[in-house]
Amino acid sequence: MKKSSSSSVMQWKLNTGLHLLEKTMQHVYVSYTSLGENEQHGIRHAGEKNTQEKIIISNERPWKPWQTARSQITGCVRHVQTAMVSLAGLEWYCYAALGVLTALMSFCMDLTIAKLLRAHQWLYDCLEGKILLQFLCWTLYPTCLCALSTSFSHSICPQSTGSGLPEIRTILSGVQLPDYLSLSNLFAKLIGLISTLSAGSTVFLGKVGPFVHLSNIVGAYLYRLYASACGEKQRRTQGEMLVVASAVGVASCFGAPISGVLFSIEVMGSHYSVQDYCPCFFAAVCGSLTYRLLSVCSREQETVQAVFKTRFPSEIPYQPPEILIFAFLGLLCGAISCIYLYSHRWILRFVRTNKFISRFMATEKTLYSATVAFLLASVTFPHTGGSFMASRLSMKQLLSSLLDSTQWNLISHNATLAQESPHSFWQEWSPPGYSVYHTLGCFILIKLWLLVLACTLPLPAGYFMPVFIYGAALGRLLGEGLAYLFPDGISSGERLSVINPGGYALVGAAAFAGAVTHTLSPALCALELTGQSTHVVPILTATLISNVLARSRHQPSFYDGISLIKKLPHLPSLIRACPKLSSVQIRQFVVPVGAVLQQAEGVMGVQHIMNSSKENEFPVVDTHDSLTLLGTITRAQLQTFLLSNQSEDLCKSLEDECSIQPVKLQLSTDATVKQAHCIMSVLREQCVFVTEKGKLCGVITWKEMKNMIEELTKEI
């Protein structure tokens, strides 16, 4: 008890410290940005002056040696700096930094998790023979880690739980959710995710989703740096940086740049700006190159190559008739994904609506996590049910074993082949007395429900990798079944080729993951993870077929489902779930503009409006009666107007002195919410005026857009 209370005190302290740090950073940033441009310029100049002075001082310091050499070096560095900026804009260095930082984070995380997993394995092996102790070791280790993950992430930043991808999609669609891009979220998610993944394949959760979230937070912080360094000259928006960060997240998680870029296209709601395409590729390549080079440096791999490298025969990887079987596998994966998605939505809704569980979850999240983790671990204990599910293998080992190209059925009956096999993982899949079909069947039947249960855990975790592995098991079972039916292989012409169950596993993985997420990038991911593109056509075919089945009848995808249940203001998922919402007009949501200036407004009127409103921009109409929109005027312009007219007579009006900025675009009240959203996100407009027959009716900012979408969510 004492220990836990002291740990909670420490957590509290850490939490407060982090919050303070972040607040201070925000404060400095806000006070800097709230300064006028001239003042900012002044500060920057002062900074430059300071460094110049320092250089002069350092040059004058007689005790430092090689003064000329050092000044030459300083000159060179400056030249390099100028050359770098002239070579490419500052944003490109930010993209590179984003890639490298995220890859570093990914690599360090992998290293830590691997060490923690090995520790568990070592402890478990040490207790060989003492089944009770082994049981305790097997169950308490993941239980403690899950409890730690939950309590840590909840005490530091409650928004850090879950995958984070639905929220990132919402942010990318233009709506602000500031809590999800904070530094405390990064910290909580990072530590929480390490704890979750160290619990191993017992809990059966992944890394990708949270990692995309993490890379988005890093991207948002880098963007702040970029914006403050560029000032007015900045050419990129935060949205662009976040799109790039999404690509980087996937790329540095697996060292798979192309699927990262495709993911960044899919994650966008309606339109992908082609301008972001090159930055996405660039940052994704930086990230995946760093990630792969790091694993070469750490001697994990001999050279830069795929993470789950396969050795499929490249001469005849499959016979043309097998494409039909791959297509059937796609259908199967699509059907099972529907069951999975339905159960997932059901359990999420049950957890939220069941009185007992929801109350328990609200107060005792840590206890809930611990209970569920204990349950999951008990089921997968190797001496009981676990032996039928290959539960001793870690997530990585599970995938590697499933992608093995040799037929397990053949190995288990052939001692020489068994010795030659590169991995001994397959032995886990055929425990004494049982065939691989039993274990694969058990795995498929039981893991689905365990995964659905694990999805309710309130801790930072990804759901892509488990789904990918589950699909691989489905494919493997089909492949092994075919290998049993056709032990001599299939021939379609002169040559006979044996069935490669690993290929089926790969196709199944891509198809199932694609169906669950309603995306096609898992197909590319499967190719890049294995480093072989022999199966590109079957993978794409199966993924397309499974997607068709999963998307039929407007069923929401995994992330859409979470968005809907969490009632996130994400318009595309709302419209996918309920297509008739796309015709809802903005008429019913338009809020009248608070402060409107008329063309002939005098000093008194301007003063009054500036006092009554805190907006930075005000619409100007010709008269308050006709309300014909003329344009906008900024607060700064109004302040200048007031200052210049303070001493003079009060009869001067606004139109005499200020230039009114014309409004480029007006929407009518008949435009739909979807159109307004599309225009604002594509043109990256911050505010759009709504007029009816020339009269100003209202204004839509992203805040109003968020309210509109939240109103729409209630209609489902």
Place this chain on the structure above:
Amino acid sequence: MKKSSSSSVMQWKLNTGLHLLEKTMQHVYVSYTSLGENEQHGIRHAGEKNTQEKIIISNERPWKPWQTARSQITGCVRHVQTAMVSLAGLEWYCYAALGVLTALMSFCMDLTIAKLLRAHQWLYDCLEGKILLQFLCWTLYPTCLCALSTSFSHSICPQSTGSGLPEIRTILSGVQLPDYLSLSNLFAKLIGLISTLSAGSTVFLGKVGPFVHLSNIVGAYLYRLYASACGEKQRRTQGEMLVVASAVGVASCFGAPISGVLFSIEVMGSHYSVQDYCPCFFAAVCGSLTYRLLSVCSREQETVQAVFKTRFPSEIPYQPPEILIFAFLGLLCGAISCIYLYSHRWILRFVRTNKFISRFMATEKTLYSATVAFLLASVTFPHTGGSFMASRLSMKQLLSSLLDSTQWNLISHNATLAQESPHSFWQEWSPPGYSVYHTLGCFILIKLWLLVLACTLPLPAGYFMPVFIYGAALGRLLGEGLAYLFPDGISSGERLSVINPGGYALVGAAAFAGAVTHTLSPALCALELTGQSTHVVPILTATLISNVLARSRHQPSFYDGISLIKKLPHLPSLIRACPKLSSVQIRQFVVPVGAVLQQAEGVMGVQHIMNSSKENEFPVVDTHDSLTLLGTITRAQLQTFLLSNQSEDLCKSLEDECSIQPVKLQLSTDATVKQAHCIMSVLREQCVFVTEKGKLCGVITWKEMKNMIEELTKEI
């Protein structure tokens, strides 16, 4: 002389026949679409009725056997039809048809070209020993084919020359260029392209660009079918079908679906609609699967696999330090691409501005083609300069040979290795007495200028494949050079690995093609063509680096350059060439609306306006003085209004009887051309009204947009 005149008469007849066919089809289509909805409905109903009657009649015909069985089958077919439509929308069948048709076309084209090339080869080999005859055979064959291609394409459809990609990009950006999507263009381009490509590697031209154009024409025709079948219910626009067709074009040209999809993203000007992503993938997979299955059926390949399959070692494909050399190769490719692009633009401008050549080109296109083809063939004659350029190899053999993973330098000194080598192509690269370095160097030095010259040929031809092969030669030279410097290979740890010049060739090909076209999809194309993804990281790195160099200082890409010289109304390439154009406002281009109705317009006014204008939609304002825009009204509504008021008194006004459709979006005259273009293409609007302070100033349709962009072209 007689022969040529009779052939020209035949061409003329064919030409006229095709034009007639197309005109008739257009006429039928136009007259169908010009009918009112009810009448169309009537025709469709009549059609249904007819078939029903026929069925009844056929059922009554006593001499036809198995009546019940046949009616059961008919019932089954109907059930299948209903099930198919309920399974997926009609558009998906169109996408599949597009993929299959394009792949069929591609395969048949390849087959014909291969036969024609083999015929030339056979004739040349038959004349062994008679150098003069061989020279004539070598030069006259491509000369005749090029002359045929030019005269054929020019007499049938002058718009069919060139690659067609710049025009497709323009069409995809929303501007209509109807001549480029006509059936006669398809026919002329298809036959012209077959003739051009049958001229072989002498003329050194490719297939991709024109093939994308062909697939777009097929897509446009399929879209017409789809639109007429769906009627009002259609959910897709022609633009979407054309984006899909672009993806299919690349996918069925090489059997490379993923690079097809990436190409379709890059070919879009500013925004890619995520809605098109799945259709693109689906159609691309259909196309590439058909293409690959056809080559399996024709026994060209044993199973579904890559077109230019490589056998790179997969254990250690390259050592990590080699990434730096790959990056250097990217730099080299970028630099040489700048030279190539500059010369290409220079020669295009020279051909257009030089008085003699432009006059010659205007009148004697065929002669010009024949002359240039003869010149190219003379230079590459194997007994003179051709032996230093491996000119006996066809385009496919050139690429296959360059991607070979064995070191040529090693083979040429080792007789046993030479016998083991799978291809004998390498022998072409090392003629007796000369090393491979000589031939590769010659190839690189001379082919660049020959390619630049070939680009001026006025015939249907692609420019991607030659650039790809040229880049492969660049990479190969670097690879062979490294193999000479490090004969034992490079080591970075425990293991030593020999240099693989094929890998360098692949990286060079992707990097050079990427730099010339300013795209990244060649990187994916390289991976899919070879079917190996061992070199994914170096390929992407080098392509990115070469792109950076090629794009620096706003240099136009290959297609941008053609767009600019041809003065095509393609806004994105204009803005890339001259970024300050992005801030040009629509103010100076807005044309006032011709026919405006006022709210209280009477029968006489409506009658007058309907007679004076041919528009289908008219804007309605409150009064002609204030010009406040209220909405629009269609011609059909006005006709109903006139009909209902013909007999009654004339004092009824428009507002009493017609419902005015509100305008959802208004632009101000201060909006930029870029913004207007972006809004119209993203929202797929056909017309946008321009207002200033509530007053209607003008209207922008795609016709006006085209004029605006053409005006902007003059400013460069």
